Each structure stands twice: as structure tokens, then as C-alpha cells.
Amino acid sequence: xxxxxxxxxTISQLSIAKLASRKLAKSSNIDRNKALDLISNxxxxxxxxxxxxxxxxxxxxxxxxxxxxxxDRLLLNEKRISAMAESITKVMNQPDPLGKIIKSWKHPxxxxxxxxxxxxxxxxxxxxxxxxxxxxxxxLCIKSGNAIVLRGSHHAIFSNSAIVNVIHRALExxxxxxxxxxxxxxxxxxxxxxxxRDETIKILQAEEYVDLVIPRGGEELKEFVLKHSKIPVIxxxxxxxxxxxxxxxxxxxxxxxxxxAKTQRPGVCNAIETILIHKNIAPxxxxxxxxxxxxxxxxxxxxxxxxxxxxxxxxxxxDDWYKEYLDLKVAVKVVDSLEEAINHINKYGTKxxxxxxxxxxxxxxxxxxxxDAACVYVNSxxxxxxxxxxxFGSEIGISTxxxxxxxxxxxxxxxTYKYLxxxxxxxxx
Amino acid sequence: xxxxxxxxxTISQLSIAKLASRKLAKSSNIDRNKALDLISNxxxxxxxxxxxxxxxxxxxxxxxxxxxxxxDRLLLNEKRISAMAESITKVMNQPDPLGKIIKSWKHPxxxxxxxxxxxxxxxxxxxxxxxxxxxxxxxLCIKSGNAIVLRGSHHAIFSNSAIVNVIHRALExxxxxxxxxxxxxxxxxxxxxxxxRDETIKILQAEEYVDLVIPRGGEELKEFVLKHSKIPVIxxxxxxxxxxxxxxxxxxxxxxxxxxAKTQRPGVCNAIETILIHKNIAPxxxxxxxxxxxxxxxxxxxxxxxxxxxxxxxxxxxDDWYKEYLDLKVAVKVVDSLEEAINHINKYGTKxxxxxxxxxxxxxxxxxxxxDAACVYVNSxxxxxxxxxxxFGSEIGISTxxxxxxxxxxxxxxxTYKYLxxxxxxxxx
Numbered sequence: 001x002x003x004x005x006x007x008x009x010t011i012s013q014l015s016i017a018k019l020a021s022r023k024l025a026k027s028s029n030i031d032r033n034k035a036l037d038l039i040s041n042x043x044x045x046x047x048x049x050x051x052x053x054x055x056x057x058x059x060x061x062x063x064x065x066x067x068x069x070x071x072d073r074l075l076l077n078e079k080r081i082s083a084m085a086e087s088i089t090k091v092m093n094q095p096d097p098l099g100k101i102i103k104s105w106k107h108p109x110x111x112x113x114x115x116x117x118x119x120x121x122x123x124x125x126x127x128x129x130x131x132x133x134x135x136x137x138x139x140l141c142i143k144s145g146n147a148i149v150l151r152g153s154h155h156a157i158f159s160n161s162a163i164v165n166v167i168h169r170a171l172e173x174x175x176x177x178x179x180x181x182x183x184x185x186x187x188x189x190x191x192x193x194x195x196x197r198d199e200t201i202k203i204l205q206a207e208e209y210v211d212l213v214i215p216r217g218g219e220e221l222k223e224f225v226l227k228h229s230k231i232p233v234i235x236x237x238x239x240x241x242x243x244x245x246x247x248x249x250x251x252x253x254x255x256x257x258x259x260x261a262k263t264q265r266p267g268v269c270n271a272i273e274t275i276l277i278h279k280n281i282a283p284x285x286x287x288x289x290x291x292x293x294x295x296x297x298x299x300x301x302x303x304x305x306x307x308x309x310x311x312x313x314x315x316x317x318x319d320d321w322y323k324e325y326l327d328l329k330v331a332v333k334v335v336d337s338l339e340e341a342i343n344h345i346n347k348y349g350t351k352x353x354x355x356x357x358x359x360x361x362x363x364x365x366x367x368x369x370x371x372d373a374a375c376v377y378v379n380s381x382x383x384x385x386x387x388x389x390x391x392f393g394s395e396i397g398i399s400t401x402x403x404x405x406x407x408x409x410x411x412x413x414x415x416t417y418k419y420l421x422x423x424x425x426x427x428x429x
Numbered sequence: 430x431x432x433x434x435x436x437x438x439t440i441s442q443l444s445i446a447k448l449a450s451r452k453l454a455k456s457s458n459i460d461r462n463k464a465l466d467l468i469s470n471x472x473x474x475x476x477x478x479x480x481x482x483x484x485x486x487x488x489x490x491x492x493x494x495x496x497x498x499x500x501d502r503l504l505l506n507e508k509r510i511s512a513m514a515e516s517i518t519k520v521m522n523q524p525d526p527l528g529k530i531i532k533s534w535k536h537p538x539x540x541x542x543x544x545x546x547x548x549x550x551x552x553x554x555x556x557x558x559x560x561x562x563x564x565x566x567x568x569l570c571i572k573s574g575n576a577i578v579l580r581g582s583h584h585a586i587f588s589n590s591a592i593v594n595v596i597h598r599a600l601e602x603x604x605x606x607x608x609x610x611x612x613x614x615x616x617x618x619x620x621x622x623x624x625x626r627d628e629t630i631k632i633l634q635a636e637e638y639v640d641l642v643i644p645r646g647g648e649e650l651k652e653f654v655l656k657h658s659k660i661p662v663i664x665x666x667x668x669x670x671x672x673x674x675x676x677x678x679x680x681x682x683x684x685x686x687x688x689x690a691k692t693q694r695p696g697v698c699n700a701i702e703t704i705l706i707h708k709n710i711a712p713x714x715x716x717x718x719x720x721x722x723x724x725x726x727x728x729x730x731x732x733x734x735x736x737x738x739x740x741x742x743x744x745x746x747x748d749d750w751y752k753e754y755l756d757l758k759v760a761v762k763v764v765d766s767l768e769e770a771i772n773h774i775n776k777y778g779t780k781x782x783x784x785x786x787x788x789x790x791x792x793x794x795x796x797x798x799x800x801d802a803a804c805v806y807v808n809s810x811x812x813x814x815x816x817x818x819x820x821f822g823s824e825i826g827i828s829t830x831x832x833x834x835x836x837x838x839x840x841x842x843x844x845t846y847k848y849l850x851x852x853x854x855x856x857x858x
Contacts, residue, residue: 022775026798105820111809113819120831121801211831226659232832253854260856346451368849369455372550380540380852389857390542390848391534402549402640402845403661404833416831419819420797423809425682427689428818 010199013190014149014209017122020187021147025119027184029096032143035171035184036092039142040085042170043135043163047081053162054131061155069267073129074156084135090393091139097411098145111423117415119145121211124203125396126151126225128217131159136394137214138167138189144414147188149203149210154195164191197224204229214409216397234405234413236397238324239269239352241382244341244367246358247278251285253379254357255292261355261381263296267326269398270353270385274321274331276341279305282334286310289332298328305334321348338363342370349373351400353382374400374407439628442619443578443638446551449616450576454548456613458525461572464600464613465521468571469514471599472564472592476510482591483560490584498696502558503585513564519822520568526840527574540852546844548574550640553632554825555580555654557646560588565823566643567596567618573843576617578632578639583624593620626653633658643838645826663834663842665826667753668698668781670811673770673796675787676707680714682808683786684721690784690810692725696755698827699782699814703750703760705770708734711763715739718761727757734763750777767792771799778802780829782811803829803836 024032043050054076061071100117107113123146125137134150141148152160168186194200203210207230214234215225222235243261245254261272277285286309293300294312301320302313313332320331321344335341345354355377356367364378375385385407387395392410399405405413453461472479483505490500529546536542552575554566563579570577581589597615623629632639636659643663644654651664672690674683690701706714715738722729723741730749731742742761749760750773764770774783784806785796793807804814814836816824821839828834834842 022799107813107818107820111813230655232830234832250854256854256856264857364851368851370451373847375848375850378849378851380850380855381857383857384536384540384850384855385848389536391536401661403663406845407848416835418802419804419814419836420807421804421809421813422793422797422807425679425685426809426813427685428693428810428812 010192010202013192014206016187017147017149017190018209021121024147024188025145033092035142036088036139038170038173039167040088042166043085046166050081050162051076053158056158057156070129076131076159084132087394088135088139091143094393094411097415102417109426111421111426114420115417118418120414120416122147122209124149124210124213126215129153129155131156131163133216134160134163137396140394140396140411140414144411146414149190149192151192151194151200157193201228207231214396234399234409235401237400238350240324240350241272241353242274242276242345242349243272244356245277245285246356246363247280248359249357250359254285255289257357257381258289259292259296261383262298262330264383266328270382272382273323273325276333276335276344279334279336283309298330301331303333306332346372353385355382439621439631442621443635445616446576446578446619447638450550453576453617454574462521464571465517465568467599467602468596469517471595472514475595479510479591480505482587485587486585499558505560505588513561516823517564517568520572523822523840526844531846538855540850540855543849544846547847549845551576551578551638553578553639553642555644558582558584560585560592562645563589563592566825569823569825569840569843573840575843578619578621580621580623580629586622630657636660643825663828663838664830666829667779669753669779670701670782671703671705671774671778672701673785674706675785675792676709677788678710678786679788683714684718686786686810687718688721688725690812691727691759693812695757699811701811702752702754705762705764705773708763708765712738727759730760732762735761775801782814784811
């Protein structure tokens with residue numbers, strides 16, 4: 001299979017992306033959907049090619065002693081490729097995020113003013129090992145009319161290049177849009193390969209060509225990007241998420257949610273890291289919670305009051321309250337009141353996802369109002385913070401910042417707006 | 430008149446603002462409106478005190494040889510104070526930007542998901558000489574439920590301190606809200622006085638306390654803030670705005686808009702700096718435009734084709750196409766086509782406000798679609814890009830970035846959102 005030529009000069013690639021973004025911005029939803037449909041099909045048809053290339057990354061990873069967890073993130077199989085294709089179709093089926101009239105009104109002097117949604121332009125996604133981020137990011141950007149610059153991990157270079165080549169081929173099948181004008185084409189997707197971070201720094205300085213940078217990975221990657229970027233950044237940061245078990249909580253619900261939010265997938269950002277429990281219910285609930293957590297091999301780090309009840313707990317230090325374990329470990333603290341729980345979360349949390357289990361509606365309301373986080377849950381697991389679970393088709397990470405995008409970064413977060421003002425010669429007096 | 434004690438320790442002030450923001454976030458629209466009403470009245474009642482203090486800045490400025498333009502920006506008089514009070518009332522009368530349900534839906538497992546608008550928390554505004562920015566920023570922040578940290582110019586220290594003291598007094602009259610709970614109070618407004626920029630740097634590093642920084646001033650201030658800030662920034666940048674006179678333009682409309690957009694107030698960011706004109710209409714329109722501009726003492730810097738027609742024009746250099754003159758100067762370029770005009774604007778513009786004069790609807794549409802700017806005008810003056818003109822009551826500057834806020838930064842730009850998810854024990858499978 002001939003590989004699409006991947007250009008080696010980063011700045012040229014960025015300028016090609018910028019030019020391509022201007023054409024893409026004018027495309028219709030029909031054009032963009034057709035392109036996504038072709039991409040989804042081409043991905044399924046090229047399954048074997050992608051799996052062969054993925055094996056090279058896996059072998060390379062084994063030789064370089066990558067951890068099993070990392071190898072699992074890298075690994076593709078038929079099921080995972082099908083899921084990637086399916087996810088593209090889900091994005092395709094979302095409503096068009098572009099050209100929406102957000103507001104319209106008349107100026108007293110008679111001009112029409114419209115605020116409408118438009119693409120950002122060129123979006124750069126810098127990510128780590130999971131090859132499915134490649135297809136998620138590409139499909140969300142194309143659907144939202146943005147050209148995309150991808151910079152993935154060198155551990156996934158064979159897999160990512162294969163996926164990008166397949167997508168380029170699909171896009172080349174559809175260079176002429178609905179109107180007969182050339183619209184999409186391989187240029188809207190640029191992959192930049194960069195073993196060290198020299199090329200990444202070039203991207204982060206190229207404010208002329210790139211409109212938004214999204215680092216998707218650990219805190220270290222986010223810090224690196226924020227430090228070097230002259231371009232606006234939406235950080236998909238870590239999640240030190242909490243579950244607070246209120247005095248009135250139903251025990252079964254509390255234990256079920258604690259176990260699900262901690263263990264259903266401990267390595268992800270929406271898993272909980274700390275459980276807070278009201279002092280009046282702690283003596284009853286903590287022993288059953290301990291048993292349920294021990295069944296799942298979870299180690300508890302407890303405050304002084306916790307360790308008196310939970311015999312298997314190790315004492316927690318101040319550091320534990322800040323930690324994102326991303327592992328079968330959890331910090332547990334007994335609190336005197338709902339207020340103490342809220343203050344603890346606002347102090348130690350990362351504004352990602354926080355949950356309360358309670359039968360008291362007033363307390364539920366207070367918790368949702370006063371906890372400062374992207375997603376605040378009542379009687380449900382923090383594990384639902386996810387673009388697909390929220391019905392957005394897919395996502396490029398979870399934003400823990402408050403500006404522009406908060407929570408899942410999906411189609412509606414990949415657009416901006418502009419004001420169109422139409423008059424008949426009006427001037428300001 | 431006793432002055433309110435202004436705390437001298439910046440970090441203490443920021444932490445007080447953060448605490449105050451949590452209370453303010455729970456206030457009702459009635460509470461916030463009542464506070465704004467009191468502020469507006471107190472400002473009018475304290476007119477003489479403010480004018481006396483303002484005179485100290487003016488005298489100080491004269492001694493320090495400030496330019497007349499800067500002294501004019503600093504100067505307050507009865508009319509200007511009345512305008513400030515009126516502007517606060519306009520903000521008060523805007524709809525409540527908080528607690529809006531942006532979206533709501535049901536998760537397939539039955540949880541209710543609501544996306545609602547909430548305050549950002551603490552907003553810091555760093556600004557230059559105009560004292561009315563103090564009241565505009567305070568009223569917009571209070572109405573949107575945000576505590577505010579102000580850092581104004583040391584040239585305006587007496588005026589700003591006087592205004593803040595008056596506002597503090599008004600807020601203290603209303604420490605108990607609609608519900609009888611203490612809600613607002615002087616703490617929601619913090620003024621930080623800082624002759625050099627040491628304290629400003631402290632603010633910019635205090636991500637724990639401040640959620641957003643808005644520099645309002647020249648490009649140098651914006652660069653300084655972007656360089657030092659660990660906190661998200663919305664830059665109110667400069668405006669190199671254009672007027673494009675299309676082949677089909679009505680001459681009178683073209684000349685009227687050019688003169689208005691250039692001369693009605695040349696020192697502001699929404700004034701035009703460059704006029705582009707189609708080659709087929711240039712020989713007819715440029716002579717009349719020259720006359721109209723000369724009547725207003727405007728110096729033209731022209732491209733080669735322009736200088737052949739406009740005898741008073743000096744030759745423009747490449748540099749002129751980038752310039753924000755903020756003065757009675759304008760660059761003029763003859764272009765071959767609409768495409769050339771759009772490409773010129775997208776290359777040299779600052780994404781602020783751009784206008785086309787045309788009788789051709791297709792060209793108007795193409796211009797509005799393809800020009801990448803916050804506000805794109807057809808047959809009207811760029812001078813309308815302004816929070817009050819747009820009906821937003823007021824503004825804290827015009828954003829030229831695409832993230833979060835584009836165009837006038839007013840109430841809707843000072844909020845973020847959160848997702849509230851309410852279930853009955855749902856876990857993820």
C-alpha cells in the first residue's frame with residue numbers, strides 16, 4: 001500500500017493547514033458528513049494494514065520495556081478499530097455546530113446584527129499513546145470545520161501514520177464538495193512527527209497559523225504546553241475527583257457508586273481519588289465500604305477517624321488529599337458537615353467531577369451550587385463525565401479550566417462566533 | 430469624608446476576593462440589581478468628592494507633563510460622572526446572565542443533565558488611565574456574580590481610589606441580601622494600587638485566587654500580561670481595522686463611512702486604519718475621498734496606484750499596512766478584486782472589525798463569510814463595535830481572540846457553565 005507523503009517541514013505543514021482551513025470553513029454540513037462517512041468506511045476496509053503497522057509499535061514498545069498499561073493503550077485490534085469507526089459515525093450524526101444564529105437583533109439605527117457560530121480555524125492536538133485519539137480528534141475537527149494538526153507520541157508513530165494515511169486517502173476521494181467546488185482534501189489533516197519536542201515548540205510559537213492548542217495527556221504535558229505556547233490553550237487536566245457520602249445517604253447507593261467510580265476504570269481522569277463521609281454515618285457505612293473496596297483490591301489511605309474504623313487503611317498524609325492516584329488506591333476522610341466536604345473539595349479538587357450521595361434535596365442543591373467543578377453529580381458515578389456518555393459523539397479530553405470549554409471538549413467547544421452587521425450606510429454619531 | 434481602608438497586601442486582597450466570590454455566586458439577580466442601584470446613586474451623590482480627588486490626578490499629571498490626550502482621558506466632570514452612573518443602570522437592566530439553562534437532557538440511564546451558566550469567580554481587570562473603566566468593570570462583574578480585582582494606572586490613583594471608596598460605601602449599605610443572608614459587601618471589589626508592576630506580577634501568578642485576567646489597554650500591556658500570567662487571559666487587543674470599497678459601492682455611502690470610521694474618534698480601536706478600494710472605482714471615488722479626508726485633516730499613505738490619483742498622499746511602506754495609527758492618518762491601497770481585499774485583511778488585520786461598502790449582495794456575503802474577524806460589517810461603520818452600541822449595557826474592552834470571548838466583553842462573556850447531573854444511584858457499566 002503506497003503511503004501518503006508526510007511533509008517533514010513543520011511550518012510548511014502549518015501554513016498548508018491554515019489555507020485548507022479557509023476552504024473547509026465554507027463547506028456544507030453535507031460535505032463534511034460525506035467526508036466523515038468515507039473516513040469511517042476506509043478505516044474499516046484498511047483494518048489489516050492498520051493492525052500490521054500497530055504491531056510494529058507494539059514490538060518496538062516491548063523492546064523498549066514499555067509498561068503493560070502503556071502497551072495496552074497502544075494496542076489496536078479489530079474491535080477497537082470498529083469502535084473508532086463507529087465513533088466517527090456518531091460524530092457525523094451530530095447536528096451541524098456551524099452557522100447557528102446564536103442571537104440576532106436590530107441596532108436602533110436599523111442595521112441587522114447576527115451572532116453566528118464559525119470554526120476556530122486550525123486546531124492542534126498534542127497527545128500521548130492512544131491511537132483512537134487520532135480518529136476522535138480528526139472527526140470532531142472536520143465536523144466543526146477546523147483543519148487539524150496532530151502531534152502524537154513517538155511510541156505510536158507506525159499506528160498513527162497508518163491511520164492518517166488511510167484518512168488522507170479517504171479525503172482525497174472527496175476533494176470536490178456538494179457544490180462542485182474543491183473543499184476538503186488531505187490538506188485539512190496534518191500529522192507532525194516529532195521524537196523530541198523541538199517541532200512541538202515550533203507549533204506552539206506559530207500563532208499565525210494555529211488558533212487553538214489542546215494538550216491531551218498528563219499534567220506534565222499540559223505544563224509544557226502552557227509554558228511554551230503563544231497560542232490559546234485548552235488544558236485537559238488531571239482529575240482529583242471526590243465522592244461525598246452525606247449523613248442521609250442510602251448505604252447501598254453510596255457503596256455501589258464508590259466502587260464504580262473508583263474501580264470501573266481506575267486509570268482515567270473521571271475516577272474518584274478521595275471519599276469524604278459524614279461522621280454520623282461513617283461507623284455504619286465504612287466497614288461495608290472497606291469490604292467492597294477490598295474485594296476489588298483497593299488500598300485505603302485514611303484520616304485518623306477513618307483508620308480507627310477501617311483496619312486495613314494506611315494513614316493518609318496531607319499529600320494524599322491532592323493525589324490523583326490513577327490506581328487502585330483511595331483516600332478516605334471523615335468530615336463533620338456538608339460545608340466541610342464542600343470546602344475540602346474546593347481546596348483539593350481539580351474542578352473536574354464531584355459527586356454527593358444523599359437523600360436530602362437541600363443538601364444536594366447546596367452541593368451542586370457551591371462545588372466549583374465542571375460536572376457536579378447527585379447520586380451518580382463521576383465516571384459519566386465523558387463526551388460519548390454526554391451524547392456528544394466523542395471528545396478530545398475533559399477541560400478543567402473555566403474559559404471557553406468546561407468538561408468534555410466536543411463539537412460545541414471547537415467553534416467560536418462572529419458578529420455580522422448589515423446596514424445601508426449607517427455611521428456613528 | 431472618611432476613606433475606606435485599602436488593604437496593602439495584595440495576596441490578602443485576592444484571598445478576600447475569592448471568599449467573597451463564593452457568597453456573591455449565590456446571590457439573586459434582585460440582590461445584585463439592588464447593589465448596582467445603590468452604587469449608581471452613591472456615585473451621583475458623591476460627585477463633588479470624586480471631582481475634587483480627580484483634580485489631584487489632573488494637577489499631578491500636568492506637573493508630570495502628561496500629554497493633553499492622556500489628561501483628557503483622565504479628566505472627570507459632572508457629565509462624565511452622570512454617564513458612568515447611567516451606564517451602571519443600563520447594566521443593571523440587562524437580563525440576569527446567571528442560572529440560565531443552556532441545555533438539558535436525560536442520559537439513557539435516566540439521570541437529568543443540565544448545563545447552566547455560573548460566574549467565573551474572581552475577575553481581574555488591569556487598565557490604563559480612564560476612570561470610567563473602574564465603574565464599567567465593577568458593574569459588569571457584580572451583575573455577572575464575579576468578585577473583581579482592579580489594578581488601574583497610577584496616574585488615576587486619586588480618582589480611582591475615590592470611586593472605589595464610594596462604591597465600597599454603597600456596597601456596605603447592602604450587606605444583607607434579599608434572603609436576609611449577608612451576600613454582597615465591600616469585599617467583592619478589591620482595588621490594588623501598584624506604581625511599578627511588582628504587585629501586578631503577584632496577581633498574575635495567583636491562579637489559586639483569580640479565574641480570569643483582562644488587560645485593557647495597549648499592545649504593550651497585553652504582551653506583559655500574557656508573558657507573566659499563569660491565569661487565563663482575554664486580551665482586548667489593538668484594532669488594525671479596514672474598510673473595503675467594492676466596485677459596486679455607492680460613492681456617497683463609501684465616503685461617509687470612510688470619514689466616520691476614520692475621524693469620528695481616531696484614537697480608539699474600532700476606528701479604521703486602512704482603506705482598500707477596487708481598481709475600477711478608484712479613479713472616480715478616490716478624489717472625492719481625498720477631499721473629504723483633507724477636510725478632516727487626515728493624512729493619506731497610499732500604494733503606488735493611490736499616489737497617482739491622490740496627490741496629497743505620501744507613499745505607504747509595507748509597515749503601513751500593519752499600523753494602528755490611532756491618529757488622523759490612513760493607509761489606502763487599490764486592489765484588483767474582492768479576493769485580494771479579503772486576503773489583505775486576513776493577512777494584516779487584527780481580527781477586530783472590518784467593513785465592506787458594496788451594492789452586490791453576493792460580494793457582501795462572501796466578505797462576511799471569509800473575513801476572519803470579530804465583527805464584519807456591510808455598508809456600515811466599524812465604529813459600532815462597542816458593548817453599549819451592541820445593546821450590552823457596557824463592556825470591558827473588545828476581544829480580538831477567538832476563545833471564549835470575541836468582540837465586546839460584556840455580561841455573557843463573564844460567565845462560564847457547569848453540568849449538574851442528578852441521578853438515583855446510576856453507575857457506569
